[in-house]
Amino acid sequence: MDGQLISPMELREIIVITDGKSNIGGDPVDAARLVHKKGIIVNTIGITGKEEQEEPFVELDGIARAGGGICDIIPLTRLGYSIQTVTRKSVQMTIEKAVSRQLRKITGYSLDEMEPDSRTRILEYIQRVGDEVDLRCVVLLDCSGSMKNRIKTAVNSIQELLLSLRARRGRFCLGIVVFPGDAGRESRIVSGFTSDFEELALRLDTIKVGGATPTYAGIIRASEMFDGQDEAMYPDGIHEGSKGLRYGLWQEENGEKPFIL
Amino acid sequence: MGGSIYLQPMSVIRGKWYNKEFRVIKRLGSGGTASIYLVREISCAKEYALKISRDMAGIDREYRILGQLASMPYIPGVYCRDDCIIEGEVCYFFSMGYFQGENLKRLFHGKKIPQKTALKIVAVTGSICCALNRRNLYYCDIKPENLIFDRETGSVCIIDFGGVVGKGEAVTQFTPDFDRASWGMGERIADEGYQGFALLMMLLGFLMGDLGCGGRDFARLKARVDKSQLSKNLKKVIIEGLKQKSPGLKRLAASLMDAAGETADKGCDDRRRVDAIIDIGLLLSITVFAVILIMVLWNSGMGYF
Numbered sequence: 256m257d258g259q260l261i262s263p264m265e266l267r268e269i270i271v272i273t274d275g276k277s278n279i280g281g282d283p284v285d286a287a288r289l290v291h292k293k294g295i296i297v298n299t300i301g302i303t304g305k306e307e308q309e310e311p312f313v314e315l316d317g318i319a320r321a322g323g324g325i326c327d328i329i330p331l332t333r334l335g336y337s338i339q340t341v342t343r344k345s346v347q348m349t350i351e352k353a354v355s356r357q358l359r360k361i362t363g364y365s366l367d368e369m370e371p372d373s374r375t376r377i378l379e380y381i382q383r384v385g386d387e388v389d390l391r392c393v394v395l396l397d398c399s400g401s402m403k404n405r406i407k408t409a410v411n412s413i414q415e416l417l418l419s420l421r422a423r424r425g426r427f428c429l430g431i432v433v434f435p436g437d438a439g440r441e442s443r444i445v446s447g448f449t450s451d452f453e454e455l456a457l458r459l460d461t462i463k464v465g466g467a468t469p470t471y472a473g474i475i476r477a478s479e480m481f482d483g484q485d486e487a488m489y490p491d492g493i494h495e496g497s498k499g500l501r502y503g504l505w506q507e508e509n510g511e512k513p514f515i516l
Numbered sequence: 517m518g519g520s521i522y523l524q525p526m527s528v529i530r531g532k533w534y535n536k537e538f539r540v541i542k543r544l545g546s547g548g549t550a551s552i553y554l555v556r557e558i559s560c561a562k563e564y565a566l567k568i569s570r571d572m573a574g575i576d577r578e579y580r581i582l583g584q585l586a587s588m589p590y591i592p593g594v595y596c597r598d599d600c601i602i603e604g605e606v607c608y609f610f611s612m613g614y615f616q617g618e619n620l621k622r623l624f625h626g627k628k629i630p631q632k633t634a635l636k637i638v639a640v641t642g643s644i645c646c647a648l649n650r651r652n653l654y655y656c657d658i659k660p661e662n663l664i665f666d667r668e669t670g671s672v673c674i675i676d677f678g679g680v681v682g683k684g685e686a687v688t689q690f691t692p693d694f695d696r697a698s699w700g701m702g703e704r705i706a707d708e709g710y711q712g713f714a715l716l717m718m719l720l721g722f723l724m725g726d727l728g729c730g731g732r733d734f735a736r737l738k739a740r741v742d743k744s745q746l747s748k749n750l751k752k753v754i755i756e757g758l759k760q761k762s763p764g765l766k767r768l769a770a771s772l773m774d775a776a777g778e779t780a781d782k783g784c785d786d787r788r789r790v791d792a793i794i795d796i797g798l799l800l801s802i803t804v805f806a807v808i809l810i811m812v813l814w815n816s817g818m819g820y821f
Contacts, residue, residue, distance in 0.1 A: 335692065343688060344549075347573055366572065367606055370533050371597050378576045386686065418697045422686030422705045 265389040266346055267295045268324070269477045270338065270416075272409055273397035274302040276314050277470035280441065283314065286474035287322035295478055296349055297322020298341050302331050302405060318474075323349070331405055335412040339419035342392065347385045354381055390420065390427040391448060393477040398433040399468040410459045417452055429455065430480050433462055434473030441472035444480065521551045521568050521607060529555065529566070529609065531598030538566060538611065547676050549574055554614060564595060565675075568602075568609035575608040578678045581653060582612060590644050590673045615675070617667045620660035626726050631746075634722035635772055637663070638715050640672050642769040645711050649765070653680050654706035656687045658714035659694050660721065681706045692732065693717060699732050701760060708765045715768070716757045734758070750775040 269290065277283045287297040299315040299322075312328050319326035325345045329337045354377065355366040366374050394413050398406065413431065420427040428448040436443030446458035522543075523529070529538045538555035541563070545552050550569035557564060569575050575597070582594040597610035617623075620637070641663060645655050657679040664673045679689025687695075687704045694714040697704035701713060720737075721727055724744060727737065738758075741751055753768075753775045762768045 335698070336690075340688075344571070351573060367599075371576070371599065371608075374572075375576050375580060378573050379580070382573060382577065415698075418704050419686060422703055424685075 265391055266349060267481050268342065268345060268390065268392045269295060269297045269322070269395055269474065270341060270392065271297065271299045271315070271318065271395045271397075271470065271474065272302070272334070272338070272412075273299070273315070273402075273468065273470065274304065274405060275397070275399065275401055275468055277468050279467045280469040281471035283470035283474055284317040284321045286471045286478075287318045290474055290478040291322045293478060293481070295322075295481060296324045296345055297474065298324035298345050299326045300334065300337050300341060301326070301328040302334060302409075303328055304331075314470075318470075323352075331408055334408055335415040338394075338412045338416045342390075342416060342420070343385070346388065346390060347382065350381050350385050350388065351378075387424045389425045390423070391430075391481065392416075392420070392427065393430045393432055393480055395473050395477045396431065396433045396445075396462070397468060397470075397473075398462060398464050398466070399435065400465050401468075403464050406462060406464050410462060413459060414452070414456060417450075417455060421450075421452075426450075430477075431455070431458065432473060432477045432480065434469055434476070435466035437463065441469045442476040444476070448480070520546050521570070521602060523551075523553055523568075523602070528558070529568070529600050529602075531596070531609075532600055534596060534598050536596055536598065538564070547678065550678065555611065557611070563614050564611035565592065565614040566609055566611045568600075568607050570605060570607055572608050574678055575610060578680075579610045581677045581680050582610075584651065584653070585648070585677075588647065590640075590671060591677075592673070592675060615664045615666040615668075615673050617665045617673075619675075620663045620665060620672070623665055624660065624722070626721075628725045629722050631723060631750075634719055637672055637722070638719045639769045639772060641674070641718075642711075642715050642765050644672075644674055645715075646765050646769075648680070649683070649708065649711075652682050654683055654685075654711065655680050656706050656710055656714065657689045657691060657694075658711060658718060659691050660718060661691075683707060693721075693727055696760075699734050699737075699758075701734060701758060709760045709762070712757050712762050712765055712768050713760070715765075716754050719772075720754065747775065 271283075290297055297318055299319045301312045301315045303312075312326075315328070316326045325341050325348065327337045327341050351366065358369075358377070359365045366377065369377075394416070396409055396413070402409065413429075417429055420429065428450045429446075430448045431445040432442055433445050434442040445462060446455055449455055523540045525540055525542055527540050529540065531537070537558040539558055541554040541556055543551065544554050544565060549571045550567050553566050553568065555564055555566045556562065567575065567578065579594055579597045582592065585591050586593055592612040592615065595611045595613075597608075600607055600609060641658060645658070648655050655674065655677070657676065662674060662676045664675055665671075666673045676689075679687070681687060683706055685706050687697075687706050687710065690698075690704065692698040694717045695704065696702040696710050696713040699713075702709060704710075717727065720741065723746065724740070738755060741754060744751070746754075750772070753762075753771045756762060757768055762771070
């Protein structure tokens with residue numbers, strides 16, 4: 256396998272952080288499915304409280320499944336760790352899937368169907384690519400009323416994520432969308448794509464809490480941030496191939512199970 | 517929720533490729549996305565620790581790393597790696613040596629321990645890390661839970677190699693209390709400074725019973741160290757090390773030992789003696805050389821006249 260085949264691509268991810276179930280607007284699972292068709296991966300992190308029911312987390316699991324991503328349900332104290340693990344693992348998993356699918360085309364076997372000793376070198380390669388691939392990420396943060404006591408930790412954990420991303424070899428940038436937005440709107444872009452820590456910290460300070468949980472609208476808004484980014488990032492058009500990879504290779508086959516942390 | 521794989525005691529794990537069978541004895545714990553069980557291989561009745569996960573890449577990576585370290589002491593040896601099916605899902609596992617003992621967190625229960633013991637544990641851990649670093653394997657998730665007091669050998673052993681990365685790479689597995697970046701003291705990148713930070717945090721935990729800072733506020737921690745009963749020298753070494761002013765792991769371990777009022781070890785003593793002999797030799801040879809030089813000059817001077 257030639258390193259050039261995969262390394263110049265960019266992965267696109269949305270990370271939904273919420274503590275509850277969507278209660279206004281369309282079904283967020285549909286939104287995730289729609290967004291994933293555009294080659295974007297949707298991950299979910301659910302924050303558990305003490306007296307929470309299972310129900311909101313079934314929805315989050317569904318969103319991650321439809322969005323080709325990972326779902327992690329954790330207490331608030333583990334959010335900082337979870338957000339960076341979920342991001343890293345989903346990058347890894349996405350590449351793993353893409354490579355596995357290619358392998359299957361070429362050799363007739365997926366990674367699972369190879370003997371452990373022979374797949375180890377392929378996994379090593381996948382890991383390297385995972386660290387080198389460019390990453391464009393939107394954190395979609397639930398700012399509904401129930402997040403009131405959790406928002407500070409959530410904001411800190413977004414800064415945590417930036418720290419971890421900075422240590423990767425590949426380029427990265429991060430955008431922030433909150434839902435609901437202010438003045439009765441369903442969502443608000445807090446920060447466009449940036450890799451500047453200071454700028455992001457300033458923007459994060461503007462986050463306010465209150466309102467319902469329109470997860471559907473949030474996911475759609477977050478995905479719209481990626482529109483028109485291709486031209487900006489790749490003026491020479493040499494990365495057309497990577498676009499193909501993004502749109503084609505990891506489309507979910509029906510019934511495929513997502514990786515759950 | 518999610519990642520952990522629950523196996524009943526007495527259930528059997530059967531490898532898909534190499535057909536080895538293991539009987540589960542008990543659960544030992546879980547870390548990250550994997551679970552660890554004490555198992556007995558049915559064909560030979562040997563006991564192993566078995567790490568199992570749905571994360572293929574993670575299991576493969578750790579097996580690969582441990583395989584490279586097969587001959588090293590204080591580190592579990594790996595034996596067999598395979599896939600199995602649990603509740604209809606493919607899981608990946610490998611078996612490794614089982615250290616009979618408790619991890620240091622459970623052993624000490626957050627109680628203070630004597631300074632000498634604490635320093636020794638930290639120094640030993642540091643030197644194991646040094647040995648790994650030489651192979652460009654940076655062990656970064658240094659914490660009491662990952663250190664086992666092996667009752668058989670009476671030594672400290674390291675477990676959980678899932679988070680080992682190369683120098684300068686992003687640290688993927690960490691614990692906020694021991695993580696340089698979480699305290700705002702540097703990047704989350706694998707280097708000796710990162711390891712030194714974790715080691716010193718662990719040392720502080722041992723000496724003070726706990727780190728006592730939920731918010732991970734470095735100024736508060738520093739104030740607490742300043743107020744503590746530790747010797748002035750030791751305080752200085754700890755604070756400078758945490759501030760990333762320590763020149764390297766080896767030197768850090770040495771200065772910790774010095775601060776505690778002990779020489780690092782006997783080997784070092786011998787070295788000092790050797791150094792002293794070399795010094796005397798050097799002085800002698802310089803004197804002889806100078807005398808010869810003067811004589812030559814004197815002679816040539818005589819000839820000129």
